[in-house]
Amino acid sequence: MSETELKKTPLNAVHREMGGKMVDFGGWDMPVQYRAGVIEEHMRCRTVAGLFDVSHMGEIWVEGPDAIPFVNRITTNDVTKLVDGQAHYSALPNREGGTVDDLLVYRFGPEKLLLVVNAGTTEKDWDWIKSHHSEHDDLGMRNASAEYCQIAIQGPKATEMLQTLTETDLSAIKYYHFTTGQVDGVDAIISRTGYTGEDGFEVYAAPEFAEQLWNKMLDAGNFGEDGGILPCGLAARNTLRLEAAMSLYGHELGDDISTYEAGLGWITKPAKEGGFVGSDKLVAQKEAGLTRKIAGFEMTEPGIGRDGYDVYVGDEKVGVVTSGSPAPFLKKNIGLAFLPPEFANVGQEIKIDIRGKHVSAVVVPTPFYKRQK
Amino acid sequence: MSNIPENLRYSKDHEWVEVNGDIATIGITDYAQHSLGDVVYIDMPRVGDKFAAHEAFGSVESVKAVSELFTPVGGEVAEVNDGLNDTPEAVNNEPYTTGWMVKVKMDNPGEADAMLSAAEYEEYLEASA
DSSP, rough: OGGSSOEEEEEEEHHHHTTOOEETTTTTEEEEEEEOOOOHHHHHHHOEEEEEEEETTEEEEEESSSHHHHHHHSSSSOOOGGTTTOOOEEEEEEETEEEEEEEEEEHHHHHHHHHEOSTTHHHHHHHHHHHHHHHTTTOHHHHOGGOOOOEESSSTHHHHHHTTTTTSGGGGGGBBEEEEEEETTEEEEEEEESSSSSOOOEEOOOOHHHHHHHHHHHHHTTTSSOOOOEOOOHHHHHHHHHHOOOOOTTTTTHHHHHTTTTTOOGGOTTTTTTOOTTTTHHHHHHHHHHHHHEEEEEEESOOOTTTTOEEETTTTTEEEEEEEEEETTTEEEEEEEEEEEEEEEEEEEEEEEEEEEEEEEEEEEOOOOOOOO | OOOOOOOOETTTEEEOHHHHHHHHEEOOOOHHHHHSEEEEEEEETTOOOOOTOOOEEEEEEEESSEEEESSSSSSEEEEGGGGGOOOOTTTHOOTTTTTEEEEEEOOOOHHHTTSSHHHHHHHHHHHHH
């Protein structure tokens, strides 16, 4: 894809001004890192705060009397358990037991839900969701992705920094809850969610206010000073989520990967009323026993087991790495891999084929990193 | 703009070579370290290993990528920079000095003369930008 065809978030020019190294990310022109570099960005988010442009994410509104039963049918988690102002992590399953995407479902009211989906899959998801809309469903749907910017402020100081810009009492918003309010006078959805393993917020607003909000959040976080907030690119976003062992679609999840295999049994509720698309396949898979599941590993010899590398036990190839990277905060080389359940137990010694060399690693508990509460 | 010292020779794989008699000190260029981002690990050969010119002798890993290292000159590894085990960031901070990787006793010092000059390497970078 040539550069002229790449999609841009409303903060594209700001990223370039700030020294963002731009890359093609699923058709979007996004900063992979800024001047500080991935390690410093990662560390600052863990110890102070990081600011992320996630405006490329997709937003889909589902509204009407049948909004909840409809979304309940097409997602794995149980939407009937949500209350107003609450969100949950979920997945869009396909009919074969695989996964179309992972997403957040926000309940604004008994007849109003917001689905937030991955950038690279927004069009696929939208087509898939529409294909389940029958004339019997009393609801309206809208792909509103272009109507929002989304900025994530994450880290131990994120709440106190964002609080200086809003009259909404952020301490009253529980984890995976949200409210509507104003940030720096701009109407926004303020959601206590994130993809870093840290406390923090994701702020949704109209795209024309993206630059104002971004700059105000940097100011509120004393950007430029020692120990101030840093803008974080996609590279830090990836290492942060990996330390927290959060799934990345296209790696731990995919069209041919079930939520059970991805270790997401906690968002998979086939027993809910009516089940969900393909839930029979997932029940059958669980009853038959999984042939592979995601496990965390840590390298015990020098080397980095990266995405796509084969995993061995003895001379037998048993699995494959789905995500692997240095973990800047933990100062280890970690990863997630598909392994047969019999080789996925903590303490299992494995070898990773790093460009022809079999390098030792061991299965460890996940998440690799858990923040102090 | 990348830093390209005048006194070194360069390869199109973005390695630099400093020649002292028949010993070539090899590292990666400022452009290469910048493209890679934060370097975290360097997989190095052992002293005594022999390589032909343009053969892979190791790899350099950043947080987000791994890149093979090619020796622009053939010969025997005389010394490796063990200091990089503890401070791989030297490759980012000082690619032409403390970030050097290996010293090779060249079979044919003429191979180094055939490499790009600083001006030629700069042109090459501009042409491929």
